[in-house]
Amino acid sequence: MAGKLQGIFTPTLVPLDARGEINESELRRFLAWLIEKGVHGLYPNGSTGEFTRLSLEERRRIVKISCEVAQGKVPVLAGAAEANVRDTLAACEAYAGYGAVAVAIVSPFYYRLSPDSVYAYFAEIAKHSPIDVTLYNIPMFASPIDVRTIQRLAADCPRIIGIKDSTGDLSFMMRMIAAVRPIRPDFTFLTGWDVVLTPMMLAGCDGGTNASSNVVPELMRQVYDLTKAGHYQQAMQLHTRILELFDAMLLPFEFPDGFRCGAAMRGFDFGRGRQPMTAAQQVDRAALEKVLRCILSDCGVVDPPASGCAPRGGSVQQDRIAQLALEIVGELEQRGVICTKR
Amino acid sequence: MAGKLQGIFTPTLVPLDARGEINESELRRFLAWLIEKGVHGLYPNGSTGEFTRLSLEERRRIVKISCEVAQGKVPVLAGAAEANVRDTLAACEAYAGYGAVAVAIVSPFYYRLSPDSVYAYFAEIAKHSPIDVTLYNIPMFASPIDVRTIQRLAADCPRIIGIKDSTGDLSFMMRMIAAVRPIRPDFTFLTGWDVVLTPMMLAGCDGGTNASSNVVPELMRQVYDLTKAGHYQQAMQLHTRILELFDAMLLPFEFPDGFRCGAAMRGFDFGRGRQPMTAAQQVDRAALEKVLRCILSDCGVVDPPASGCAPRGGSVQQDRIAQLALEIVGELEQRGVICTKR
Amino acid sequence: MAGKLQGIFTPTLVPLDARGEINESELRRFLAWLIEKGVHGLYPNGSTGEFTRLSLEERRRIVKISCEVAQGKVPVLAGAAEANVRDTLAACEAYAGYGAVAVAIVSPFYYRLSPDSVYAYFAEIAKHSPIDVTLYNIPMFASPIDVRTIQRLAADCPRIIGIKDSTGDLSFMMRMIAAVRPIRPDFTFLTGWDVVLTPMMLAGCDGGTNASSNVVPELMRQVYDLTKAGHYQQAMQLHTRILELFDAMLLPFEFPDGFRCGAAMRGFDFGRGRQPMTAAQQVDRAALEKVLRCILSDCGVVDPPASGCAPRGGSVQQDRIAQLALEIVGELEQRGVICTKR
Amino acid sequence: MAGKLQGIFTPTLVPLDARGEINESELRRFLAWLIEKGVHGLYPNGSTGEFTRLSLEERRRIVKISCEVAQGKVPVLAGAAEANVRDTLAACEAYAGYGAVAVAIVSPFYYRLSPDSVYAYFAEIAKHSPIDVTLYNIPMFASPIDVRTIQRLAADCPRIIGIKDSTGDLSFMMRMIAAVRPIRPDFTFLTGWDVVLTPMMLAGCDGGTNASSNVVPELMRQVYDLTKAGHYQQAMQLHTRILELFDAMLLPFEFPDGFRCGAAMRGFDFGRGRQPMTAAQQVDRAALEKVLRCILSDCGVVDPPASGCAPRGGSVQQDRIAQLALEIVGELEQRGVICTKR
16 A cells, blocks of 8 residues: 555444435445545444444445445545454455455454454454454454554564554553554554544544544544644644534444434434334434534534524533433333333 | 243354364264253354354354254254344244244344343344244343343343343342242243352252353253252252363363363364464463363263373462463563574 | 351441441440341451441440450451551451451452452461451452462461452352362351352352341341251242342442441431431432331331332332432433522 | 642652651652652642551641641642541641641542442532542542532532542543533643643643652653643653653552652652562562663663663563563462472
């Protein structure tokens, strides 16, 4: 590949149609819009793209579409993790053929593996991959990749060219960079934690793969540009706004459902996700939409809601009354006091 | 289905051939041996069966083979979790057709879902499944299923007939049984924690899906029979022996590699697992084989090693010198003091 | 000392008067009642006794009182952990003088120490203590003591004669016993997890230090006697009842406030604890009292409430409506919709 | 008090003499040196000051000495947490009398309390305290104080004027500031995580209470001044050096022993800490001294070791050979192969 990965790589959401199938035309329209809004690259099959809820064939189809829409205008970093080394390598081969610039491979998940096993897994893939590989560290969901293991992989495997880290831990980022840069100046560091992109870049990080860039690609791009130009304080002011948006989409919902909701407000039909929701969760989603509309209209990217917005006093505010009322109803039902079902 | 699930259900290991493919003839021979040794049922596609490292097609093939070998002599409880509800329901349909008595479905993994989402997921599957469903709770690897959620699912979904719990937490088992038995006397409780089967049964549990029964099926059966007959103290004495074996296979290795090693000693060719190993891990495995042979010969199921066995003084003893020596070598290499690679 | 520690050691609660001082006369009356109800020993200054909320002088006074009430009729195991080794040794000396049979020392807390440091701490104390020492393992609150460290301490320190483990993890108990009994047949194992005393004893445990024995000493004694006599199933039936009581006192409250509430129902004035409570928490406590009275009257130790008891359907049931209502009120207040304060 | 707390507050270490008593003359000399080197304030009785290993009387003596040495040249923020609310309030009163500008009170520890109880605890103290109070959040060791609770306390209690947060979590800091600044512009935010002071300040934080400032007060001051002046990149370069030092003192040792070792190199006799050490730990400490001397001489604050320094290649490097050799010796001893004791 030519040049280092840097900038904002959007871990793209996947629109589904009424039958729950990939909505290809909407996906193409969405990806083109992201590129137009200024993101530096596409990153299909990440956690935001719910790769674990797709079939192997669907994951391929999504990368193929992404490469077609990107057409070399922006690079595609393709999530390529499959059930085992052999299937992963087959995906690497396919994605190289489609024109992806590199693949991202999440650390083994379900089983929590030791550092030695994490090393063996990535070393084996790197040995045979026909395309550059970036590690993907997300200890919340998958086996952690520790600093020593990253250092060993960087030293031993030229095919491994970078890491995407989703911990949001700035000290960890600094430790990684201190351990790897001296031996691999070309190594790329990307952060998956949207709200601290500026400090991460100040610490030496090359950019981010940020779920929020599905919803406000122009803002994430602006944060990146301001930071790159050394305007750290202005960038941090934007971060405060992004934090409010991020928390509203992240905290009260199953990831990435709040982000699907936010991206839909930008004019795309994302349909319903594949994880079923209870009635209470659907009520919450309606409440989110109103809050999101208020935040997004503050950001100047959508119109405010007709009913107006309450003044907001911090990032932790959220509508709890509806939820509490539903809990009471559930409680009364369970005791047989009332009956709302059927 | 006729009658409640009870007894020892072996979460079957999968033999692989030299190319890493399912070794079908060895699998058939192994399953037949387990049945002959007295296990009450087969449980393919569990965590021990490394279902996440297989393809969708491989998982189907394994259930088909298991049903063919079982031939109605013992029930097959088939692991049916796929990437999403639709694919899972397709697997349920297929497994019903093969003759499985029920399916086991692990709680959603990778993403850690809230109790409400776990409820919605299982309720949706139960609504459409053509075959009885057992929940599979393994919070170490997947979203936890809490007592209240189990109670709600048991109350709302007649298709859900039981739960396999792998926490090994006796208080949790007692809480589940206290919450569910009064409303669903038919509900089955199985434990996945081998070393406390007897106390779990004393608390009301119906049996176990125990990885150790791949290695010492006759001992696990004996523990079950002794417990069932009320000979708790004799059963606990056997447990002490099983604990030593279990810890030797579990603690120093990535699960289920130590169990593959143990089962191989019973005369089956399991090949190498799909997760790559470092050189150091392969050395450890050789050390394990010797320890296992000693424990298994004490149990009377294999011959002792030619070189004899050291006296053992507790369950935490393990060979550490080889490991430490290797760590030193690695440390010296990293500093450039010595060089052992190629 | 003469003979091994065994049986039910009550980790005694501390009654406080209206000014928040130790209510000495009530404490004496309470301790005498416990002995009369059949507990095998007293264990002042445990977690249930809130030793961290007392001053050094208060801890001494409580042990002195306990020894005076016990008068050699039952042994006193005195919690002796102080801020550092020197102060702890001074407490050991004092407690030996008061007539305690042994001291219990919790693993260092606040800082989470490594196994080596935990070893060094206990080894240093054991070297100088004039009285037998039991280790106290409660990883929820203090540095964990792992199996290897227990084994090393048992091997190296004759002064250390046992361990109280509050994990409730049966596998851990089995591992400890397997590692220590062969080298120290005299070593005592006590469990601090009330609801699994019978299985723990089946695994070789000598008894328990159970918070519930402050509330239902006669039931805990009965469980112990039934288990000792080999009537495991009858003992387990009692455990189901104790589990309901235990969870009602443990889950919705700060430990040990629910137990203070339960013990008060047996006719003692415990006063208010030293940890302040919010208004909402005080409402919860009133709800608990009604539930406890129902459970305790089922156990035959108190009269049922005048208003009668709802039928109970499992151990997780608890009154949530009052709590939810209060949350709503709080939510509305926070938004400035209503104002209840002042 | 006059003006907001800001800048570097050193959480001061405590020198001990050969008998393990507070070495008062050395403490006075050390505190005076810190002030001379430019720290903005003193913070006795923090975690770095090992307040839990001191007696109540010793904690008072240390605050008194600190106030005497500070003499109003720099403010003293005095750690005032005691066993219960009453004793804590008595300490607050005493410290106000000594001339402390405010007290810092750690969240309740040992028991892990719910947000409501944490609120009740601090609200009760704030209601009666004669001196301004800062909250101290260190979830690694004590009950966490969540954003909502901080917001409630800031809104309800004018006596509470700030928080020291030791999580090192930048997102958490941003959430706190977003939730509290709008309602309490005067509220102070200090970070206890040395290596990210600059990004924390960029996010709005007022300064830090940093253990490293015991060892390199001039460097921490320089980082603060550079950041304050908007020279973020230069400040980050210093952070890389501080990270190396910090990790060398933090990772291989029990906190704060590595920091005691580092501060001793600046010419003070800290003596041995109160937590006993094994022989292996004492060997490690000797290795640390050499590494520290190399890092500190790079920083220009001490002379390099006579034997010279190896080139360093990252922050995770540390001497492991000695440790591994000792582990082998321990292993061989445990098997009875060799005997080194006595």
